Amino acid sequence: xxxxxxxxxxxxxxxxxxxxxxxxxxxxxxxxxxxxxxxxxxxxxxxxxxxxxxxxxxxxxxxxxxxxxxxxxxxxxxxxxxxxxxxxxxxxxxxxxxxxxxxxxxxxxxxxxxxxxxxxxxxxxxxxxxxxxxxxxxxxxxxxxxxxxxxxxxxxxxxxxxxxxxxxxxxxxxxxxxxxxxxxxxxxxxxxxxxxxxxxxxxxxxxxxxxxxxxxxxxxxxxxxxxx
Amino acid sequence: xxxxxxxxxxxxxxxxxxxxxxxxxxxxxxxxxxxxxxxxxxxxxxxxxxxxxxxxxxxxxxxxxxxxxxxxxxxxxxxxxxxxxxxxxxxxxxxxxxxxxxxxxxxxxxxxxxxxxxxxxxxxxxxxxxxxxxxxxxxxxxxxxxxxxxxxxxxxxxxxxxxxxxxxxxxxxxxxxxxxxxxxxxxxxxxxxxxxxxxxxxxxxxxxxxxxxxxxxxxxxxxxxxxx
DNA sequence: TATTAAATTAATATTGCATTCATAGCGCAG
DNA sequence: CTGCGCTATGAATGCAATATTAATTTAATA
Numbered sequence: 373x374x375x376x377x378x379x380x381x382x383x384x385x386x387x388x389x390x391x392x393x394x395x396x397x398x399x400x401x402x403x404x405x406x407x408x409x410x411x412x413x414x415x416x417x418x419x420x421x422x423x424x425x426x427x428x429x430x431x432x433x434x435x436x437x438x439x440x441x442x443x444x445x446x447x448x449x450x451x452x453x454x455x456x457x458x459x460x461x462x463x464x465x466x467x468x469x470x471x472x473x474x475x476x477x478x479x480x481x482x483x484x485x486x487x488x489x490x491x492x493x494x495x496x497x498x499x500x501x502x503x504x505x506x507x508x509x510x511x512x513x514x515x516x517x518x519x520x521x522x523x524x525x526x527x528x529x530x531x532x533x534x535x536x537x538x539x540x541x542x543x544x545x546x547x548x549x550x551x552x553x554x555x556x557x558x559x560x561x562x563x564x565x566x567x568x569x570x571x572x573x574x575x576x577x578x579x580x581x582x583x584x585x586x587x588x589x590x591x592x593x594x595x596x597x598x599x600x
Numbered sequence: 601x602x603x604x605x606x607x608x609x610x611x612x613x614x615x616x617x618x619x620x621x622x623x624x625x626x627x628x629x630x631x632x633x634x635x636x637x638x639x640x641x642x643x644x645x646x647x648x649x650x651x652x653x654x655x656x657x658x659x660x661x662x663x664x665x666x667x668x669x670x671x672x673x674x675x676x677x678x679x680x681x682x683x684x685x686x687x688x689x690x691x692x693x694x695x696x697x698x699x700x701x702x703x704x705x706x707x708x709x710x711x712x713x714x715x716x717x718x719x720x721x722x723x724x725x726x727x728x729x730x731x732x733x734x735x736x737x738x739x740x741x742x743x744x745x746x747x748x749x750x751x752x753x754x755x756x757x758x759x760x761x762x763x764x765x766x767x768x769x770x771x772x773x774x775x776x777x778x779x780x781x782x783x784x785x786x787x788x789x790x791x792x793x794x795x796x797x798x799x800x801x802x803x804x805x806x807x808x809x810x811x812x813x814x815x816x817x818x819x820x821x822x823x824x825x826x827x828x
Numbered sequence: 829t830a831t832t833a834a835a836t837t838a839a840t841a842t843t844g845c846a847t848t849c850a851t852a853g854c855g856c857a858g
Numbered sequence: 859c860t861g862c863g864c865t866a867t868g869a870a871t872g873c874a875a876t877a878t879t880a881a882t883t884t885a886a887t888a
Contacts, residue, residue: 395697481697532834549748557727565716570836572876590748591844591875592761760845798847800865819855819864 377494378402378421382412382438383456384430392425392486399487409433413441416448422494423452425477443472452493456481492561508543510599513586515540524582531581534559538574542587542597551594571595603791605722606630606649610640610666611684612658616709620653623711624718637661641669644676650722651680653705664699671700680721684709736771738827741814743768752810759809762787766802770815770825779822799823 379401383389389405396403404419406412408430416424424442428435435455442448455476475493477486507516514523517540522529531539541559542550550558552568560566575587575595588596607629611617617633624631632647634640636658644652652670656663663683670676683704702721705714733746742751745768750757759767769787770778778786780796788794803815803823816824 391697398700486697534835547747549746551726553723553726556723565720566835567837569838569876573836573878576877576879589876590758590761593748596747762846794846795848797849797865801847801867803865804867817865 376400376402377423378404378419379490380404380406380412380415380419380421380424380426382406382408382424382426382430382435384408384427392481395487396490409435409438409441412438413445413448416442416451417445420448421451422497423454423490425454425456425490427456439472452497454490454493508540510543510546513582515543522581529581531578535574535578535581538571539578539587539597542595546597546599549590549594549596555594603789604628604630605651606632606647607718608632608634608640608643608647608649608652608654610634610636610652610654610658610663612636612655616655619711620709620714623714627715637663637666637669640666641673641676644670644679645673648675649679650725651682651718653682653684653718655684657686667699667701680725682718682721736768738771738774741810743771750809757809759806763802763806763809766799767806767815767825770823774825774827777818777822777824783822 379396381389381392381396381403382405383392384407386407389407393403393405404415404421406415409426410433412424412426413433415421426435426438439453439455442451442453449472452474453472455473457476457478475489477489506518507514509515512525515536516523520531520536522531522536522539537559538555541555552571555571556566556568575589579585579587585600586597588598590596607624609617609620609624609631610633611620612635617635621631621633632643632649634643637654638661640652640654641661643649654663654666667681667683670679670681677700680702681700683701684707685704686707703717705717735742735744735746737743740753743764744751748759748764750759750764750767765787766783769783780799783799784790784792784794784796803817807813807815813828814825816826818824
């Protein structure tokens, strides 16, 4: 079994704490809890979680202050911090990002959203830590994720965002076929509703720019990236 | 026509039931209904829907309890469950989350929102549980489910979907004879009405591509995959 | 806010496959 | 040898999946 990430959940409401704990546990996370900012900092130093999910409003020390202190300390500055806020506007006012937060989730909590956001953040973290693959190179094609450009036959091409992301997603695993559902999940993300013909249109645009090469249709299944 | 997902809608209020049923029907879903938790469980076992859309508050057995029982049963644990809640009450949502719900939708119901949420959840399901991608290797034949190609004598061959699925089904248990009924069950799925001569035609096509090797006829019984 | 680009949907054309059909072949029982 | 039950084969058909183009909505930028 793969080692599952540790998550520290911080909230002063016992009920919510318990429920979140239980839910995350069921997904396989190693969950720890704390009831306020002070406890959170203490716990964080001890167990070194990958991520802290923290309510903003708490007694003793609120989430914002706890976040600042965690980000200042070398031991804990690498931990991703996600806030729970009553409403999304509130977050902007409270300037959570300035305090160093990585993301926030607005209450009321939507189960799917919570899980997928946490997973997305963890994934991104891992990707950043362990992927020197920022740019992908093939014979006459280079996908430079850092500069956000594609070099094809020596020429540098600017791709619109979706096209670029679609291409680099497919190219991330050459040969492997992805269904439209998989593509929507990975390139578009969770809450988006787009008709799947949309993908076809983007594929078409990419093909135009890359002379019909690289992206192949597997009828009834999906698309794949492959060198000829 | 592509096989549309089955959705079971559970609510004790007849009006709402009808409203939802109508909206989902129009989108092409196959809609079934139940009036309470008990009926829901019963129905779920019978028709195996992809998703259950269920009110929390119901007589006889409420949604929360029904959800727990559905998630405990192996037959039904894979079904996505979405709650209808009267108001976005945080606690109820989290409780539902714990009970194993996939999402919830707050009343009053807006058909558009309902549809897009349901579609998103179904898409996610498809994306995640997409068929096992293991590849099967034999002496001079490789069936690569990930790339959706067959390698035969070093040459890479593109197979149409049905041919590919038929071949990989037979090859999943080399030597074992499958009756046409078994093949239809597994490759076509029990919903589809297809004359069984269809299988013969696909077998023929596969044989052409693989030089009459691998697939053998057992007269009066069926077909089997076997190395010579 | 006007202007332009990009993303998405909608509308239509095209193609590749799955399926059926019609017919021929094979092996076996009588 | 003949008739029956099965499978093989090739060709014809209908339709579902994709390609393509145009139109519309959304987002970005000046």
